[in-house]
Amino acid sequence: xxxxxxxxxxxxxxxxxxxxxxxxxxxxxxxxxxxxxxxxxxxxxxxxxxxxxxxxxxxxxxxxxxxxxxxxxxxxxxxxxxxxxxxxxxxxxxxxxxxxxxxxxxxxxxxxxxxxxxxxxxxxxxxxxxxxxxxxxxxxxxxxxxxxxxxxxxxxxxxxxxxxxxxxxxxxxxxxxxxxxxxxxxxxxxxxxxxxxxxxxxxxxxxxxxxxxxxxxxxxxxxxxxxxxxxxxxxxxxxxxxxxxxxxxxxxxxxxxxxxxxxxxxxxxxxxxxxxxxxxxxxxxxxxxxxxxxxxxxxxxxxxxxxxxxxxxxxxxxxxxxxxxxxxxxxxxxxxxxxxxxxxxxxxxxxxxxxxxxxxxxxxxxxxxxxxxxxxxxxxxxxxxxxxxxxxxxxxxxxxxxxxxxxxxxxxxxxxxxxxxxxxxxxxxxxxxxxxxxxxxxxxxxxxxxxxxxxxxxxxxxxxxxxxxxxxxxxxxxxxxxxxxxxxxxxxxxxxxxxxxxxxxxxxxxxxxxxxxxxxxxxxxxxxxxxxxxxxxxxxxxxxxxxxxxxxxx
Amino acid sequence: xxxxxxxxxxxxxxxxxxxxxxxxxxxxxxxxxxxxxxxxxxxxxxxxxxxxxxxxxxxxxxxxxxxxxxxxxxxxxxxxxxxxxxxxxxxxxxxxxxxxxxxxxxxxxxxxxxxxxxxxxxxxxxxxxxxxxxxxxxxxxxxxxxxxxxxxxxxxxxxxxxxxxxxxxxxxxxxxxxxxxxxxxxxxxxxxxxxxxxxxxxxxxxxxxxxxxxxxxxxxxxxxxxxxxxxxxxxxxxxxxxxxxxxxxxxxxxxxxxxxxxxxxxxxxxxxxxxxxxxxxxxxxxxxxxxxxxxxxxxxxxxxxxxxxxxxxxxxxxxxxxxxxxxxxxxxxxxxxxxxxxxxxxxxxxxxxxxxxxxxxx
Numbered sequence: 001x002x003x004x005x006x007x008x009x010x011x012x013x014x015x016x017x018x019x020x021x022x023x024x025x026x027x028x029x030x031x032x033x034x035x036x037x038x039x040x041x042x043x044x045x046x047x048x049x050x051x052x053x054x055x056x057x058x059x060x061x062x063x064x065x066x067x068x069x070x071x072x073x074x075x076x077x078x079x080x081x082x083x084x085x086x087x088x089x090x091x092x093x094x095x096x097x098x099x100x101x102x103x104x105x106x107x108x109x110x111x112x113x114x115x116x117x118x119x120x121x122x123x124x125x126x127x128x129x130x131x132x133x134x135x136x137x138x139x140x141x142x143x144x145x146x147x148x149x150x151x152x153x154x155x156x157x158x159x160x161x162x163x164x165x166x167x168x169x170x171x172x173x174x175x176x177x178x179x180x181x182x183x184x185x186x187x188x189x190x191x192x193x194x195x196x197x198x199x200x201x202x203x204x205x206x207x208x209x210x211x212x213x214x215x216x217x218x219x220x221x222x223x224x225x226x227x228x229x230x231x232x233x234x235x236x237x238x239x240x241x242x243x244x245x246x247x248x249x250x251x252x253x254x255x256x257x258x259x260x261x262x263x264x265x266x267x268x269x270x271x272x273x274x275x276x277x278x279x280x281x282x283x284x285x286x287x288x289x290x291x292x293x294x295x296x297x298x299x300x301x302x303x304x305x306x307x308x309x310x311x312x313x314x315x316x317x318x319x320x321x322x323x324x325x326x327x328x329x330x331x332x333x334x335x336x337x338x339x340x341x342x343x344x345x346x347x348x349x350x351x352x353x354x355x356x357x358x359x360x361x362x363x364x365x366x367x368x369x370x371x372x373x374x375x376x377x378x379x380x381x382x383x384x385x386x387x388x389x390x391x392x393x394x395x396x397x398x399x400x401x402x403x404x405x406x407x408x409x410x411x412x413x414x415x416x417x418x419x420x421x422x423x424x425x426x427x428x429x430x431x432x433x434x435x436x437x438x439x440x441x442x443x444x445x446x447x448x449x450x451x452x453x454x455x456x457x458x459x460x461x462x463x464x465x466x467x468x469x470x471x472x473x474x475x476x477x478x479x480x481x482x483x484x485x486x487x488x489x490x491x492x493x494x495x496x497x498x499x500x501x502x503x504x505x506x507x508x509x510x511x512x513x514x515x516x517x518x519x520x521x522x523x524x525x526x527x528x529x530x531x532x533x534x535x536x537x538x539x540x541x542x543x544x545x546x547x548x549x550x551x552x553x554x
Numbered sequence: 555x556x557x558x559x560x561x562x563x564x565x566x567x568x569x570x571x572x573x574x575x576x577x578x579x580x581x582x583x584x585x586x587x588x589x590x591x592x593x594x595x596x597x598x599x600x601x602x603x604x605x606x607x608x609x610x611x612x613x614x615x616x617x618x619x620x621x622x623x624x625x626x627x628x629x630x631x632x633x634x635x636x637x638x639x640x641x642x643x644x645x646x647x648x649x650x651x652x653x654x655x656x657x658x659x660x661x662x663x664x665x666x667x668x669x670x671x672x673x674x675x676x677x678x679x680x681x682x683x684x685x686x687x688x689x690x691x692x693x694x695x696x697x698x699x700x701x702x703x704x705x706x707x708x709x710x711x712x713x714x715x716x717x718x719x720x721x722x723x724x725x726x727x728x729x730x731x732x733x734x735x736x737x738x739x740x741x742x743x744x745x746x747x748x749x750x751x752x753x754x755x756x757x758x759x760x761x762x763x764x765x766x767x768x769x770x771x772x773x774x775x776x777x778x779x780x781x782x783x784x785x786x787x788x789x790x791x792x793x794x795x796x797x798x799x800x801x802x803x804x805x806x807x808x809x810x811x812x813x814x815x816x817x818x819x820x821x822x823x824x825x826x827x828x829x830x831x832x833x834x835x836x837x838x839x840x841x842x843x844x845x846x847x848x849x850x851x852x853x854x855x856x857x858x859x860x861x862x863x864x865x866x867x868x869x870x871x872x873x874x875x876x877x878x879x880x881x882x883x884x885x886x887x888x889x890x891x892x893x894x895x896x897x898x899x900x901x902x903x904x905x906x907x908x909x910x911x912x913x914x915x916x
Contacts, residue, residue: 035882035883035884035887036884085885087884087885087886088885088886107885108885108886108891108892109718109737129717131717131718131740131742131743133742133743133746156742156743156745156746157742181752182745182749182752206832207829207832208823208827208828208829208830208831208832208833209750209751209827209828209829209831210751210827211751211752214832241832263832263855263856264832264833264834264855265855266831266832266833266834299855299856300856300857301856319857320857320860322857322860322863323853323863326860348860349857350856350857351857420886
């Protein structure tokens, strides 16, 4: 099946079509609208991977659950009173791994967490006393311990973050990830820009008066949760007034590029946005001129990147050209690192939350009561849905790759993208006219790698961490295998001597650590485990991690 | 002149002492002649309680200034949820401020204290006056520092506070009940407006805002003259000072009233060099002679709705972004961003009047 594509490539035919999409607006009166409601999130809330519509106020959460058969079922849940409401942004993630997403509200005065109960039927708030002039909020596993932490940009002081103890209890921290005394922090995007498997943090910054607080920051994670601002060396120390950066691999070369979006042109200059190509060596080159971006003078506080037309190349949405005839501003990626501007008069908005609200594989936009359904085209696609085990439940921070005739496409799973909204946690790829995907590879924050070969296109694929491990483990034709499987008393590992093992860990399917063993790696006693499915993780002395699932039976 | 004031103050104190002998021991009349009643030791400020400074005489809640504590008020105040304000200035003996420019804060000597008390009248349920906080700006050798004092419920003392807090309050505003969660800001919040190149600075005490009459106990006088006479300001000011006016003064032009209002309420961020100078408005009084700087027919940076085609659209408030931002309480949309949670109806009406007065883009 692969050969025809290579032939086409060889003949110089483009295999990806460039097909801009249009959107059709549909209004839903049951969506609460208007302040003090906050219409910021389009994301699955109940674990069925169908994106839901989420609207909150200080005392209510309204969820329009997307139904498998199409349409929505609306529920309004009264919550305990949130001290702080998401005046500036909202993030969503499951901080206690109970299968129901929790919410993070960023207000101008502080931060509130709204935690779901074990059935997703009630929510309880936890607020922090510390003053935070919140801007972008994120859920991200900052210390990579398998539990989601929270990060909040501070407008007027050093950034703050909240570390999760593993039970969903959070501790306030300030300092270490963006410490400019005047703040200026607007758009934090957690992204593995240096492909080293940990989460780095880019901060789009803004401040008047010639303050150095306007200079963007790029905080490189050393893998141990220590962050260093490398923006100057990386050529990302941009002093433009930016509230958001749109990160994606725009040229499909395997690393994350950045479009740093300007929110103002203080001296009336044009060409204010910066398209920064990742050189793959930890540095970026400003390639704006000649890409089409130099002619985009639409200012916006929001910029996000998705493949709206499913042509296999990431596009950008942000801003509105309402004076030039009206409409949301799209920059469609032509596939050769040039972009074509498209103003959609049917999308008379400048920002939206983004998800697939009719589960057709084409990403839709939502603003207030209006869903702008993507009319789609003939391009093919795949949707990857993650369930973390050793990593956080949502797989936030995972790198997802698809391989095929085009080579490689990558995405990062983010909670908190652009400036204010919370978008789908499912990972979307368009593949143009390609009809086959060789494999999907998930690099989990834990270090696990799962691989699914030849997934069905135009479909969704759910990948459970450790369930499709990268060849457990073939070294010189010798395999590591678990036996017996199912196991009752003890589980043995064949050829375990091929690895320099430092520790064995068994997780249940909720990601809870059940057993650890730090010597005698040939067998592990599983007699105390309840019946069910488990994941065995093998960690080596060089920090590599391998995992395999097994079943316990009594 | 200052000595005469001292003398007057002491005479006044003596009267108090005579009438209320039980206070004799605590009264500050034991100060040697020529020395201020006020105590500001720069090595130990901020003090734990407001009364330590001895800025006021008698019951502190009446805010009767000590002899060399001088009341002042800018022509147009900043709106902060209808809070009423009393402002005072004190300087060490023999020290003077100097004029820099009409639109620049006075250059004040080390030791200067600016005192600003926030209170409400007709507070529900019983219509009392309630003082919420007193903010100090103290000029140390290293620069200005903030010190906020939160008043107790008994209104007998105010305590230094470094963290933010909110005080729920309801009152009658011209007969209409209003409520707010009044916010006492943290130092970080103070700095959002009170800063220049990251350093704390005063805002309102500029010649342009003080070149007007103020009712002192001895009668109405020009505030700049009063400061000069009190020995707090170097004499020899320019003959003509380009001055703001009281935005409520119906005898003045709508343009002058709005420009004064914008200066007081917006220019700490929206002026050249300000926190938000990356947006196209320039709203300092010295910059708004040109209505383009107010945003007349200027395209906004940020899309807030398809109808809002300009920051100010002539004669169309409902197509003017500034009008939207002053008329909403939605936190990510309202202006100013901090310091108000309810709409200032009178300010909004003035803006409407100004927008209607504009028939074209000039």
